Amino acid sequence: MAAAKTRASSFSRNLSAAAPSQGPGLKCGPNGLVFLSSGIPDLDKILGGGFPLGSLVMVMEDAEAPHHMLLLRNFMAQGLVHNQPLLYASPARDPRGFLGTLPSPAASKDNKSYETDPDQEKGLRIAWQYKKYFGENQLNFDGQKGSLSLDGKHEYSNEFDLRKPLDRHFLNRQHVDCVSIQDSPDLSVLRDRCSTFSSQFPRNDGSVSCAGRIAIQSFCAPQCAYSNMEWDMLSFIRSLKSMVRSSNSVAIITFPPSLLSPSFCKRWQHMADTLLSVKAIPDEDKDLAQLLTGYQEMVGFLNVHKVARINTQVPVILEATTFSIKLQKRRYLVLECLNQAPVDGSSGTSYGTSGSCSGSSKAGNLDF
Amino acid sequence: MAESICRLLRDGALEGEHAPALTIKDSIASPFGFHVFAHVLSQLSSFILAGKSQSRGLVVVCFSRSPSFYLELLKNKGIDVVSSDKRIQTLDCYSDPLGWKSRLTETGNFMACSHETSISRTTNVFKDVKHMDKLYNSIVELGKGLVGGGKIRFSVAIDSVDEMLRHASMSSVSGLLSKLRSHDQVSSIFWLLHSDLHEAKVTAVLEYLSSMVAGLEPLHQPANGQRGDMENFSLIEHNLKKGKFHVRFKRRNGRVRVMLEEVHVEHLGVNFTALSSEGAINQGLVPKVQFSLQLSEKERIDKANVVLPFEHQGNGKPIQIYDGRRSLADSKHERPVGATETVQTSEDSGRGEIIYYRDSDDEMPDSDEDPDDDLDI
Numbered sequence: 001m002a003a004a005k006t007r008a009s010s011f012s013r014n015l016s017a018a019a020p021s022q023g024p025g026l027k028c029g030p031n032g033l034v035f036l037s038s039g040i041p042d043l044d045k046i047l048g049g050g051f052p053l054g055s056l057v058m059v060m061e062d063a064e065a066p067h068h069m070l071l072l073r074n075f076m077a078q079g080l081v082h083n084q085p086l087l088y089a090s091p092a093r094d095p096r097g098f099l100g101t102l103p104s105p106a107a108s109k110d111n112k113s114y115e116t117d118p119d120q121e122k123g124l125r126i127a128w129q130y131k132k133y134f135g136e137n138q139l140n141f142d143g144q145k146g147s148l149s150l151d152g153k154h155e156y157s158n159e160f161d162l163r164k165p166l167d168r169h170f171l172n173r174q175h176v177d178c179v180s181i182q183d184s185p186d187l188s189v190l191r192d193r194c195s196t197f198s199s200q201f202p203r204n205d206g207s208v209s210c211a212g213r214i215a216i217q218s219f220c221a222p223q224c225a226y227s228n229m230e231w232d233m234l235s236f237i238r239s240l241k242s243m244v245r246s247s248n249s250v251a252i253i254t255f256p257p258s259l260l261s262p263s264f265c266k267r268w269q270h271m272a273d274t275l276l277s278v279k280a281i282p283d284e285d286k287d288l289a290q291l292l293t294g295y296q297e298m299v300g301f302l303n304v305h306k307v308a309r310i311n312t313q314v315p316v317i318l319e320a321t322t323f324s325i326k327l328q329k330r331r332y333l334v335l336e337c338l339n340q341a342p343v344d345g346s347s348g349t350s351y352g353t354s355g356s357c358s359g360s361s362k363a364g365n366l367d368f
Numbered sequence: 369m370a371e372s373i374c375r376l377l378r379d380g381a382l383e384g385e386h387a388p389a390l391t392i393k394d395s396i397a398s399p400f401g402f403h404v405f406a407h408v409l410s411q412l413s414s415f416i417l418a419g420k421s422q423s424r425g426l427v428v429v430c431f432s433r434s435p436s437f438y439l440e441l442l443k444n445k446g447i448d449v450v451s452s453d454k455r456i457q458t459l460d461c462y463s464d465p466l467g468w469k470s471r472l473t474e475t476g477n478f479m480a481c482s483h484e485t486s487i488s489r490t491t492n493v494f495k496d497v498k499h500m501d502k503l504y505n506s507i508v509e510l511g512k513g514l515v516g517g518g519k520i521r522f523s524v525a526i527d528s529v530d531e532m533l534r535h536a537s538m539s540s541v542s543g544l545l546s547k548l549r550s551h552d553q554v555s556s557i558f559w560l561l562h563s564d565l566h567e568a569k570v571t572a573v574l575e576y577l578s579s580m581v582a583g584l585e586p587l588h589q590p591a592n593g594q595r596g597d598m599e600n601f602s603l604i605e606h607n608l609k610k611g612k613f614h615v616r617f618k619r620r621n622g623r624v625r626v627m628l629e630e631v632h633v634e635h636l637g638v639n640f641t642a643l644s645s646e647g648a649i650n651q652g653l654v655p656k657v658q659f660s661l662q663l664s665e666k667e668r669i670d671k672a673n674v675v676l677p678f679e680h681q682g683n684g685k686p687i688q689i690y691d692g693r694r695s696l697a698d699s700k701h702e703r704p705v706g707a708t709e710t711v712q713t714s715e716d717s718g719r720g721e722i723i724y725y726r727d728s729d730d731e732m733p734d735s736d737e738d739p740d741d742d743l744d745i
Contacts, residue, residue, distance in 0.1 A: 063575060
């Protein structure tokens with residue numbers, strides 16, 4: 001007679017996979033998800049922890065600004081710092097050259113942006129007893145900020161200093177792979193590379209030992225020979241999504257939507273688990289300077305269109321979906337909610353809750 | 369501004385950066401893209417010859433006009449072409465782009481005209497425009513021949529990308545342009561495009577590849593697109609001499625600079641002036657409302673002067689509101705029946721009038737039907 005195993009009820013939380021001993025690069029989240037960091041702490045917070053393993057992130061570029069490169073740099077640098085293997089594909093002749101522009105993690109002491117936290121910590125003493133409810137889900141990020149470690153490697157999400165290049169020893173390891181997609185007539189080479197890469201991290205029920213990152217830049221760039229094969233590109237994205245879903249990796253693809261036909265642009269957007277877009281800011285725009293505070297320091301806008309929801313039916317409703325990208329001290333990438341400047345009483349116009357974006361030929365919506 | 373464009377092309381690329389690239393695009397409504405191209409070409413040539421620019425040589429890839437045309441053009445602008453053949457070279461893709469003439473002469477069926485065989489020092493004939501990589505190699509070779517190897521840079525001007533797109537696919541043309549931009553020795557590159565010859569996607573691709581986009585638009589749009597109108601003819605004629613020159617710069621800090629100017633076509637070339645009529649350069653984030661929410665000063669005064677049809681105006685005197693019936697017992701019964709004036713306590717400035725007809729007078733104020741009747745309105 002076989003001893004019957006006590007079967008847990010279907011409503012209990014299965015925390016067995018949520019072992020936090022995976023290392024600093026991974027974090028457990030709700031619904032059995034494991035997150036890895038995007039490299040931008042503000043973005044991790046907005047997305048509820050980071051990018052979940054098994055998800056496909058797509059970033060819609062703006063043809064007029066290179067902000068998607070900032071996102072990619074931080075993403076790739078974070079992976080290297082955490083010793084997570086990386087596969088990078090780009091339409092450049094020599095993608096390795098891009099690795100030289102990856103930023104280095106900022107030394108924690110320099111980081112003044114967390115100055116306010118000690119004050120807040122004092123305030124939390126009153127609500128001390130509630131902390132026990134947060135511990136299970138590990139949704140509390142305040143604890144993360146408070147832990148300043150000597151070595152940047154032990155933090156889940158690092159602030160990257162965009163002016164300092166990454167140490168060479170991170171790049172010389174074996175697990176950084178680059179592919180140039182410019183000359184290949186079709187996508188079979190890239191598909192094979194992605195397939196072999198993601199098979200290194202098979203997903204099983206055990207704990208996650210290592211995660212991989214795939215970064216594909218400017219996927220439908222016009223100089224690529226396959227760029228007019230729209231159905232092939234779509235089926236590549238679909239197969240990449242399935243590869244990534246069945247492995248412990250995250251793939252990020254950036255593409256310029258203006259170069260695709262509108263129906264394919266929509267299809268690609270639907271393929272994504274997490275969809276972001278970046279937008280350029282018009283320079284010396286007086287209306288914008290009046291409308292938004294901090295206009296001078298902004299370099300661009302980031303819109304969060306979709307947040308990955310795997311293993312759950314509950315959607316994420318963000319308080320705000322448009323953020324401004326700023327470079328703090330010209331080094332650190334921060335995302336801030338857009339703040340409307342105080343309306344001058346004498347002018348009398350009401351701005352309303354949405355407006356259309358200027359500058360670029362496509363209209364966008366700002367959500368305040 | 370045209371000067372900013374020429375300045376940016378003159379200053380060229382920084383180390384490790386892609387070369388600045390300019391797209392000049394026009395359409396049938398405002399067809400002087402070529403004049404602007406010629407202007408930029410002559411400006412850049414004069415910078416190069418004077419030694420003021422980063423690049424030391426210029427390669428002009430001629431597709432839609434013959435090289436001799438360009439040499440004439442530069443001579444007319446005062447640029448000494450003969451002595452500058454060390455600096456300016458043309459790649460002739462105009463005379464025999466597909467190599468037909470040379471193949472015919474080979475078979476002996478075609479007697480080549482004598483002027484074709486005399487190849488001047490400044491031009492090289494290119495016969496294989498279907499192959500963009502060969503074109504790329506020729507351009508680079510020509511450029512290196514001008515400036516030598518090493519770190520010295522040269523600029524490239526492409527007469528018309530439309531012709532290139534006739535012969536080769538979009539991806540090979542964009543491959544050529546992006547390779548030129550990322551070449552170590554290319555300082556700047558610019559090209560001309562007629563946007564209505566292509567689908568919108570082509571224009572989008574070329575704008576993606578360039579760091580400056582200069583577009584020509586008509587100053588006045590003809591109404592309803594009707595062609596046969598006399599008014600429209602004059603508008604079209606007007607549009608053939610003047611236009612809007614609209615430039616978008618992609619700056620290094622990731623912001624987009626938009627500038628607007630007027631361009632006049634004159635006998636010797638083009639003139640750029642500041643935009644004469646007022647217009648918002650940027651459509652800001654301020655939402656455009658259909659109606660104006662603001663009152664001008666006059667409107668404010670008028671609004672204050674209109675007396676509202678309440679019987680109690682708050683100044684202690686009750687007002688009789690004329691209700692369209694001659695039940696008033698005062699001196700006001702001289703007024704004609706059709707008068708629409710109501711309250712006469714103050715002078716209207718003539719604009720604000722409220723016409724009020726009282727519904728019915730015979731209902732008792734405390735009637736059960738309408739509890740609002742006990743209000744004194």
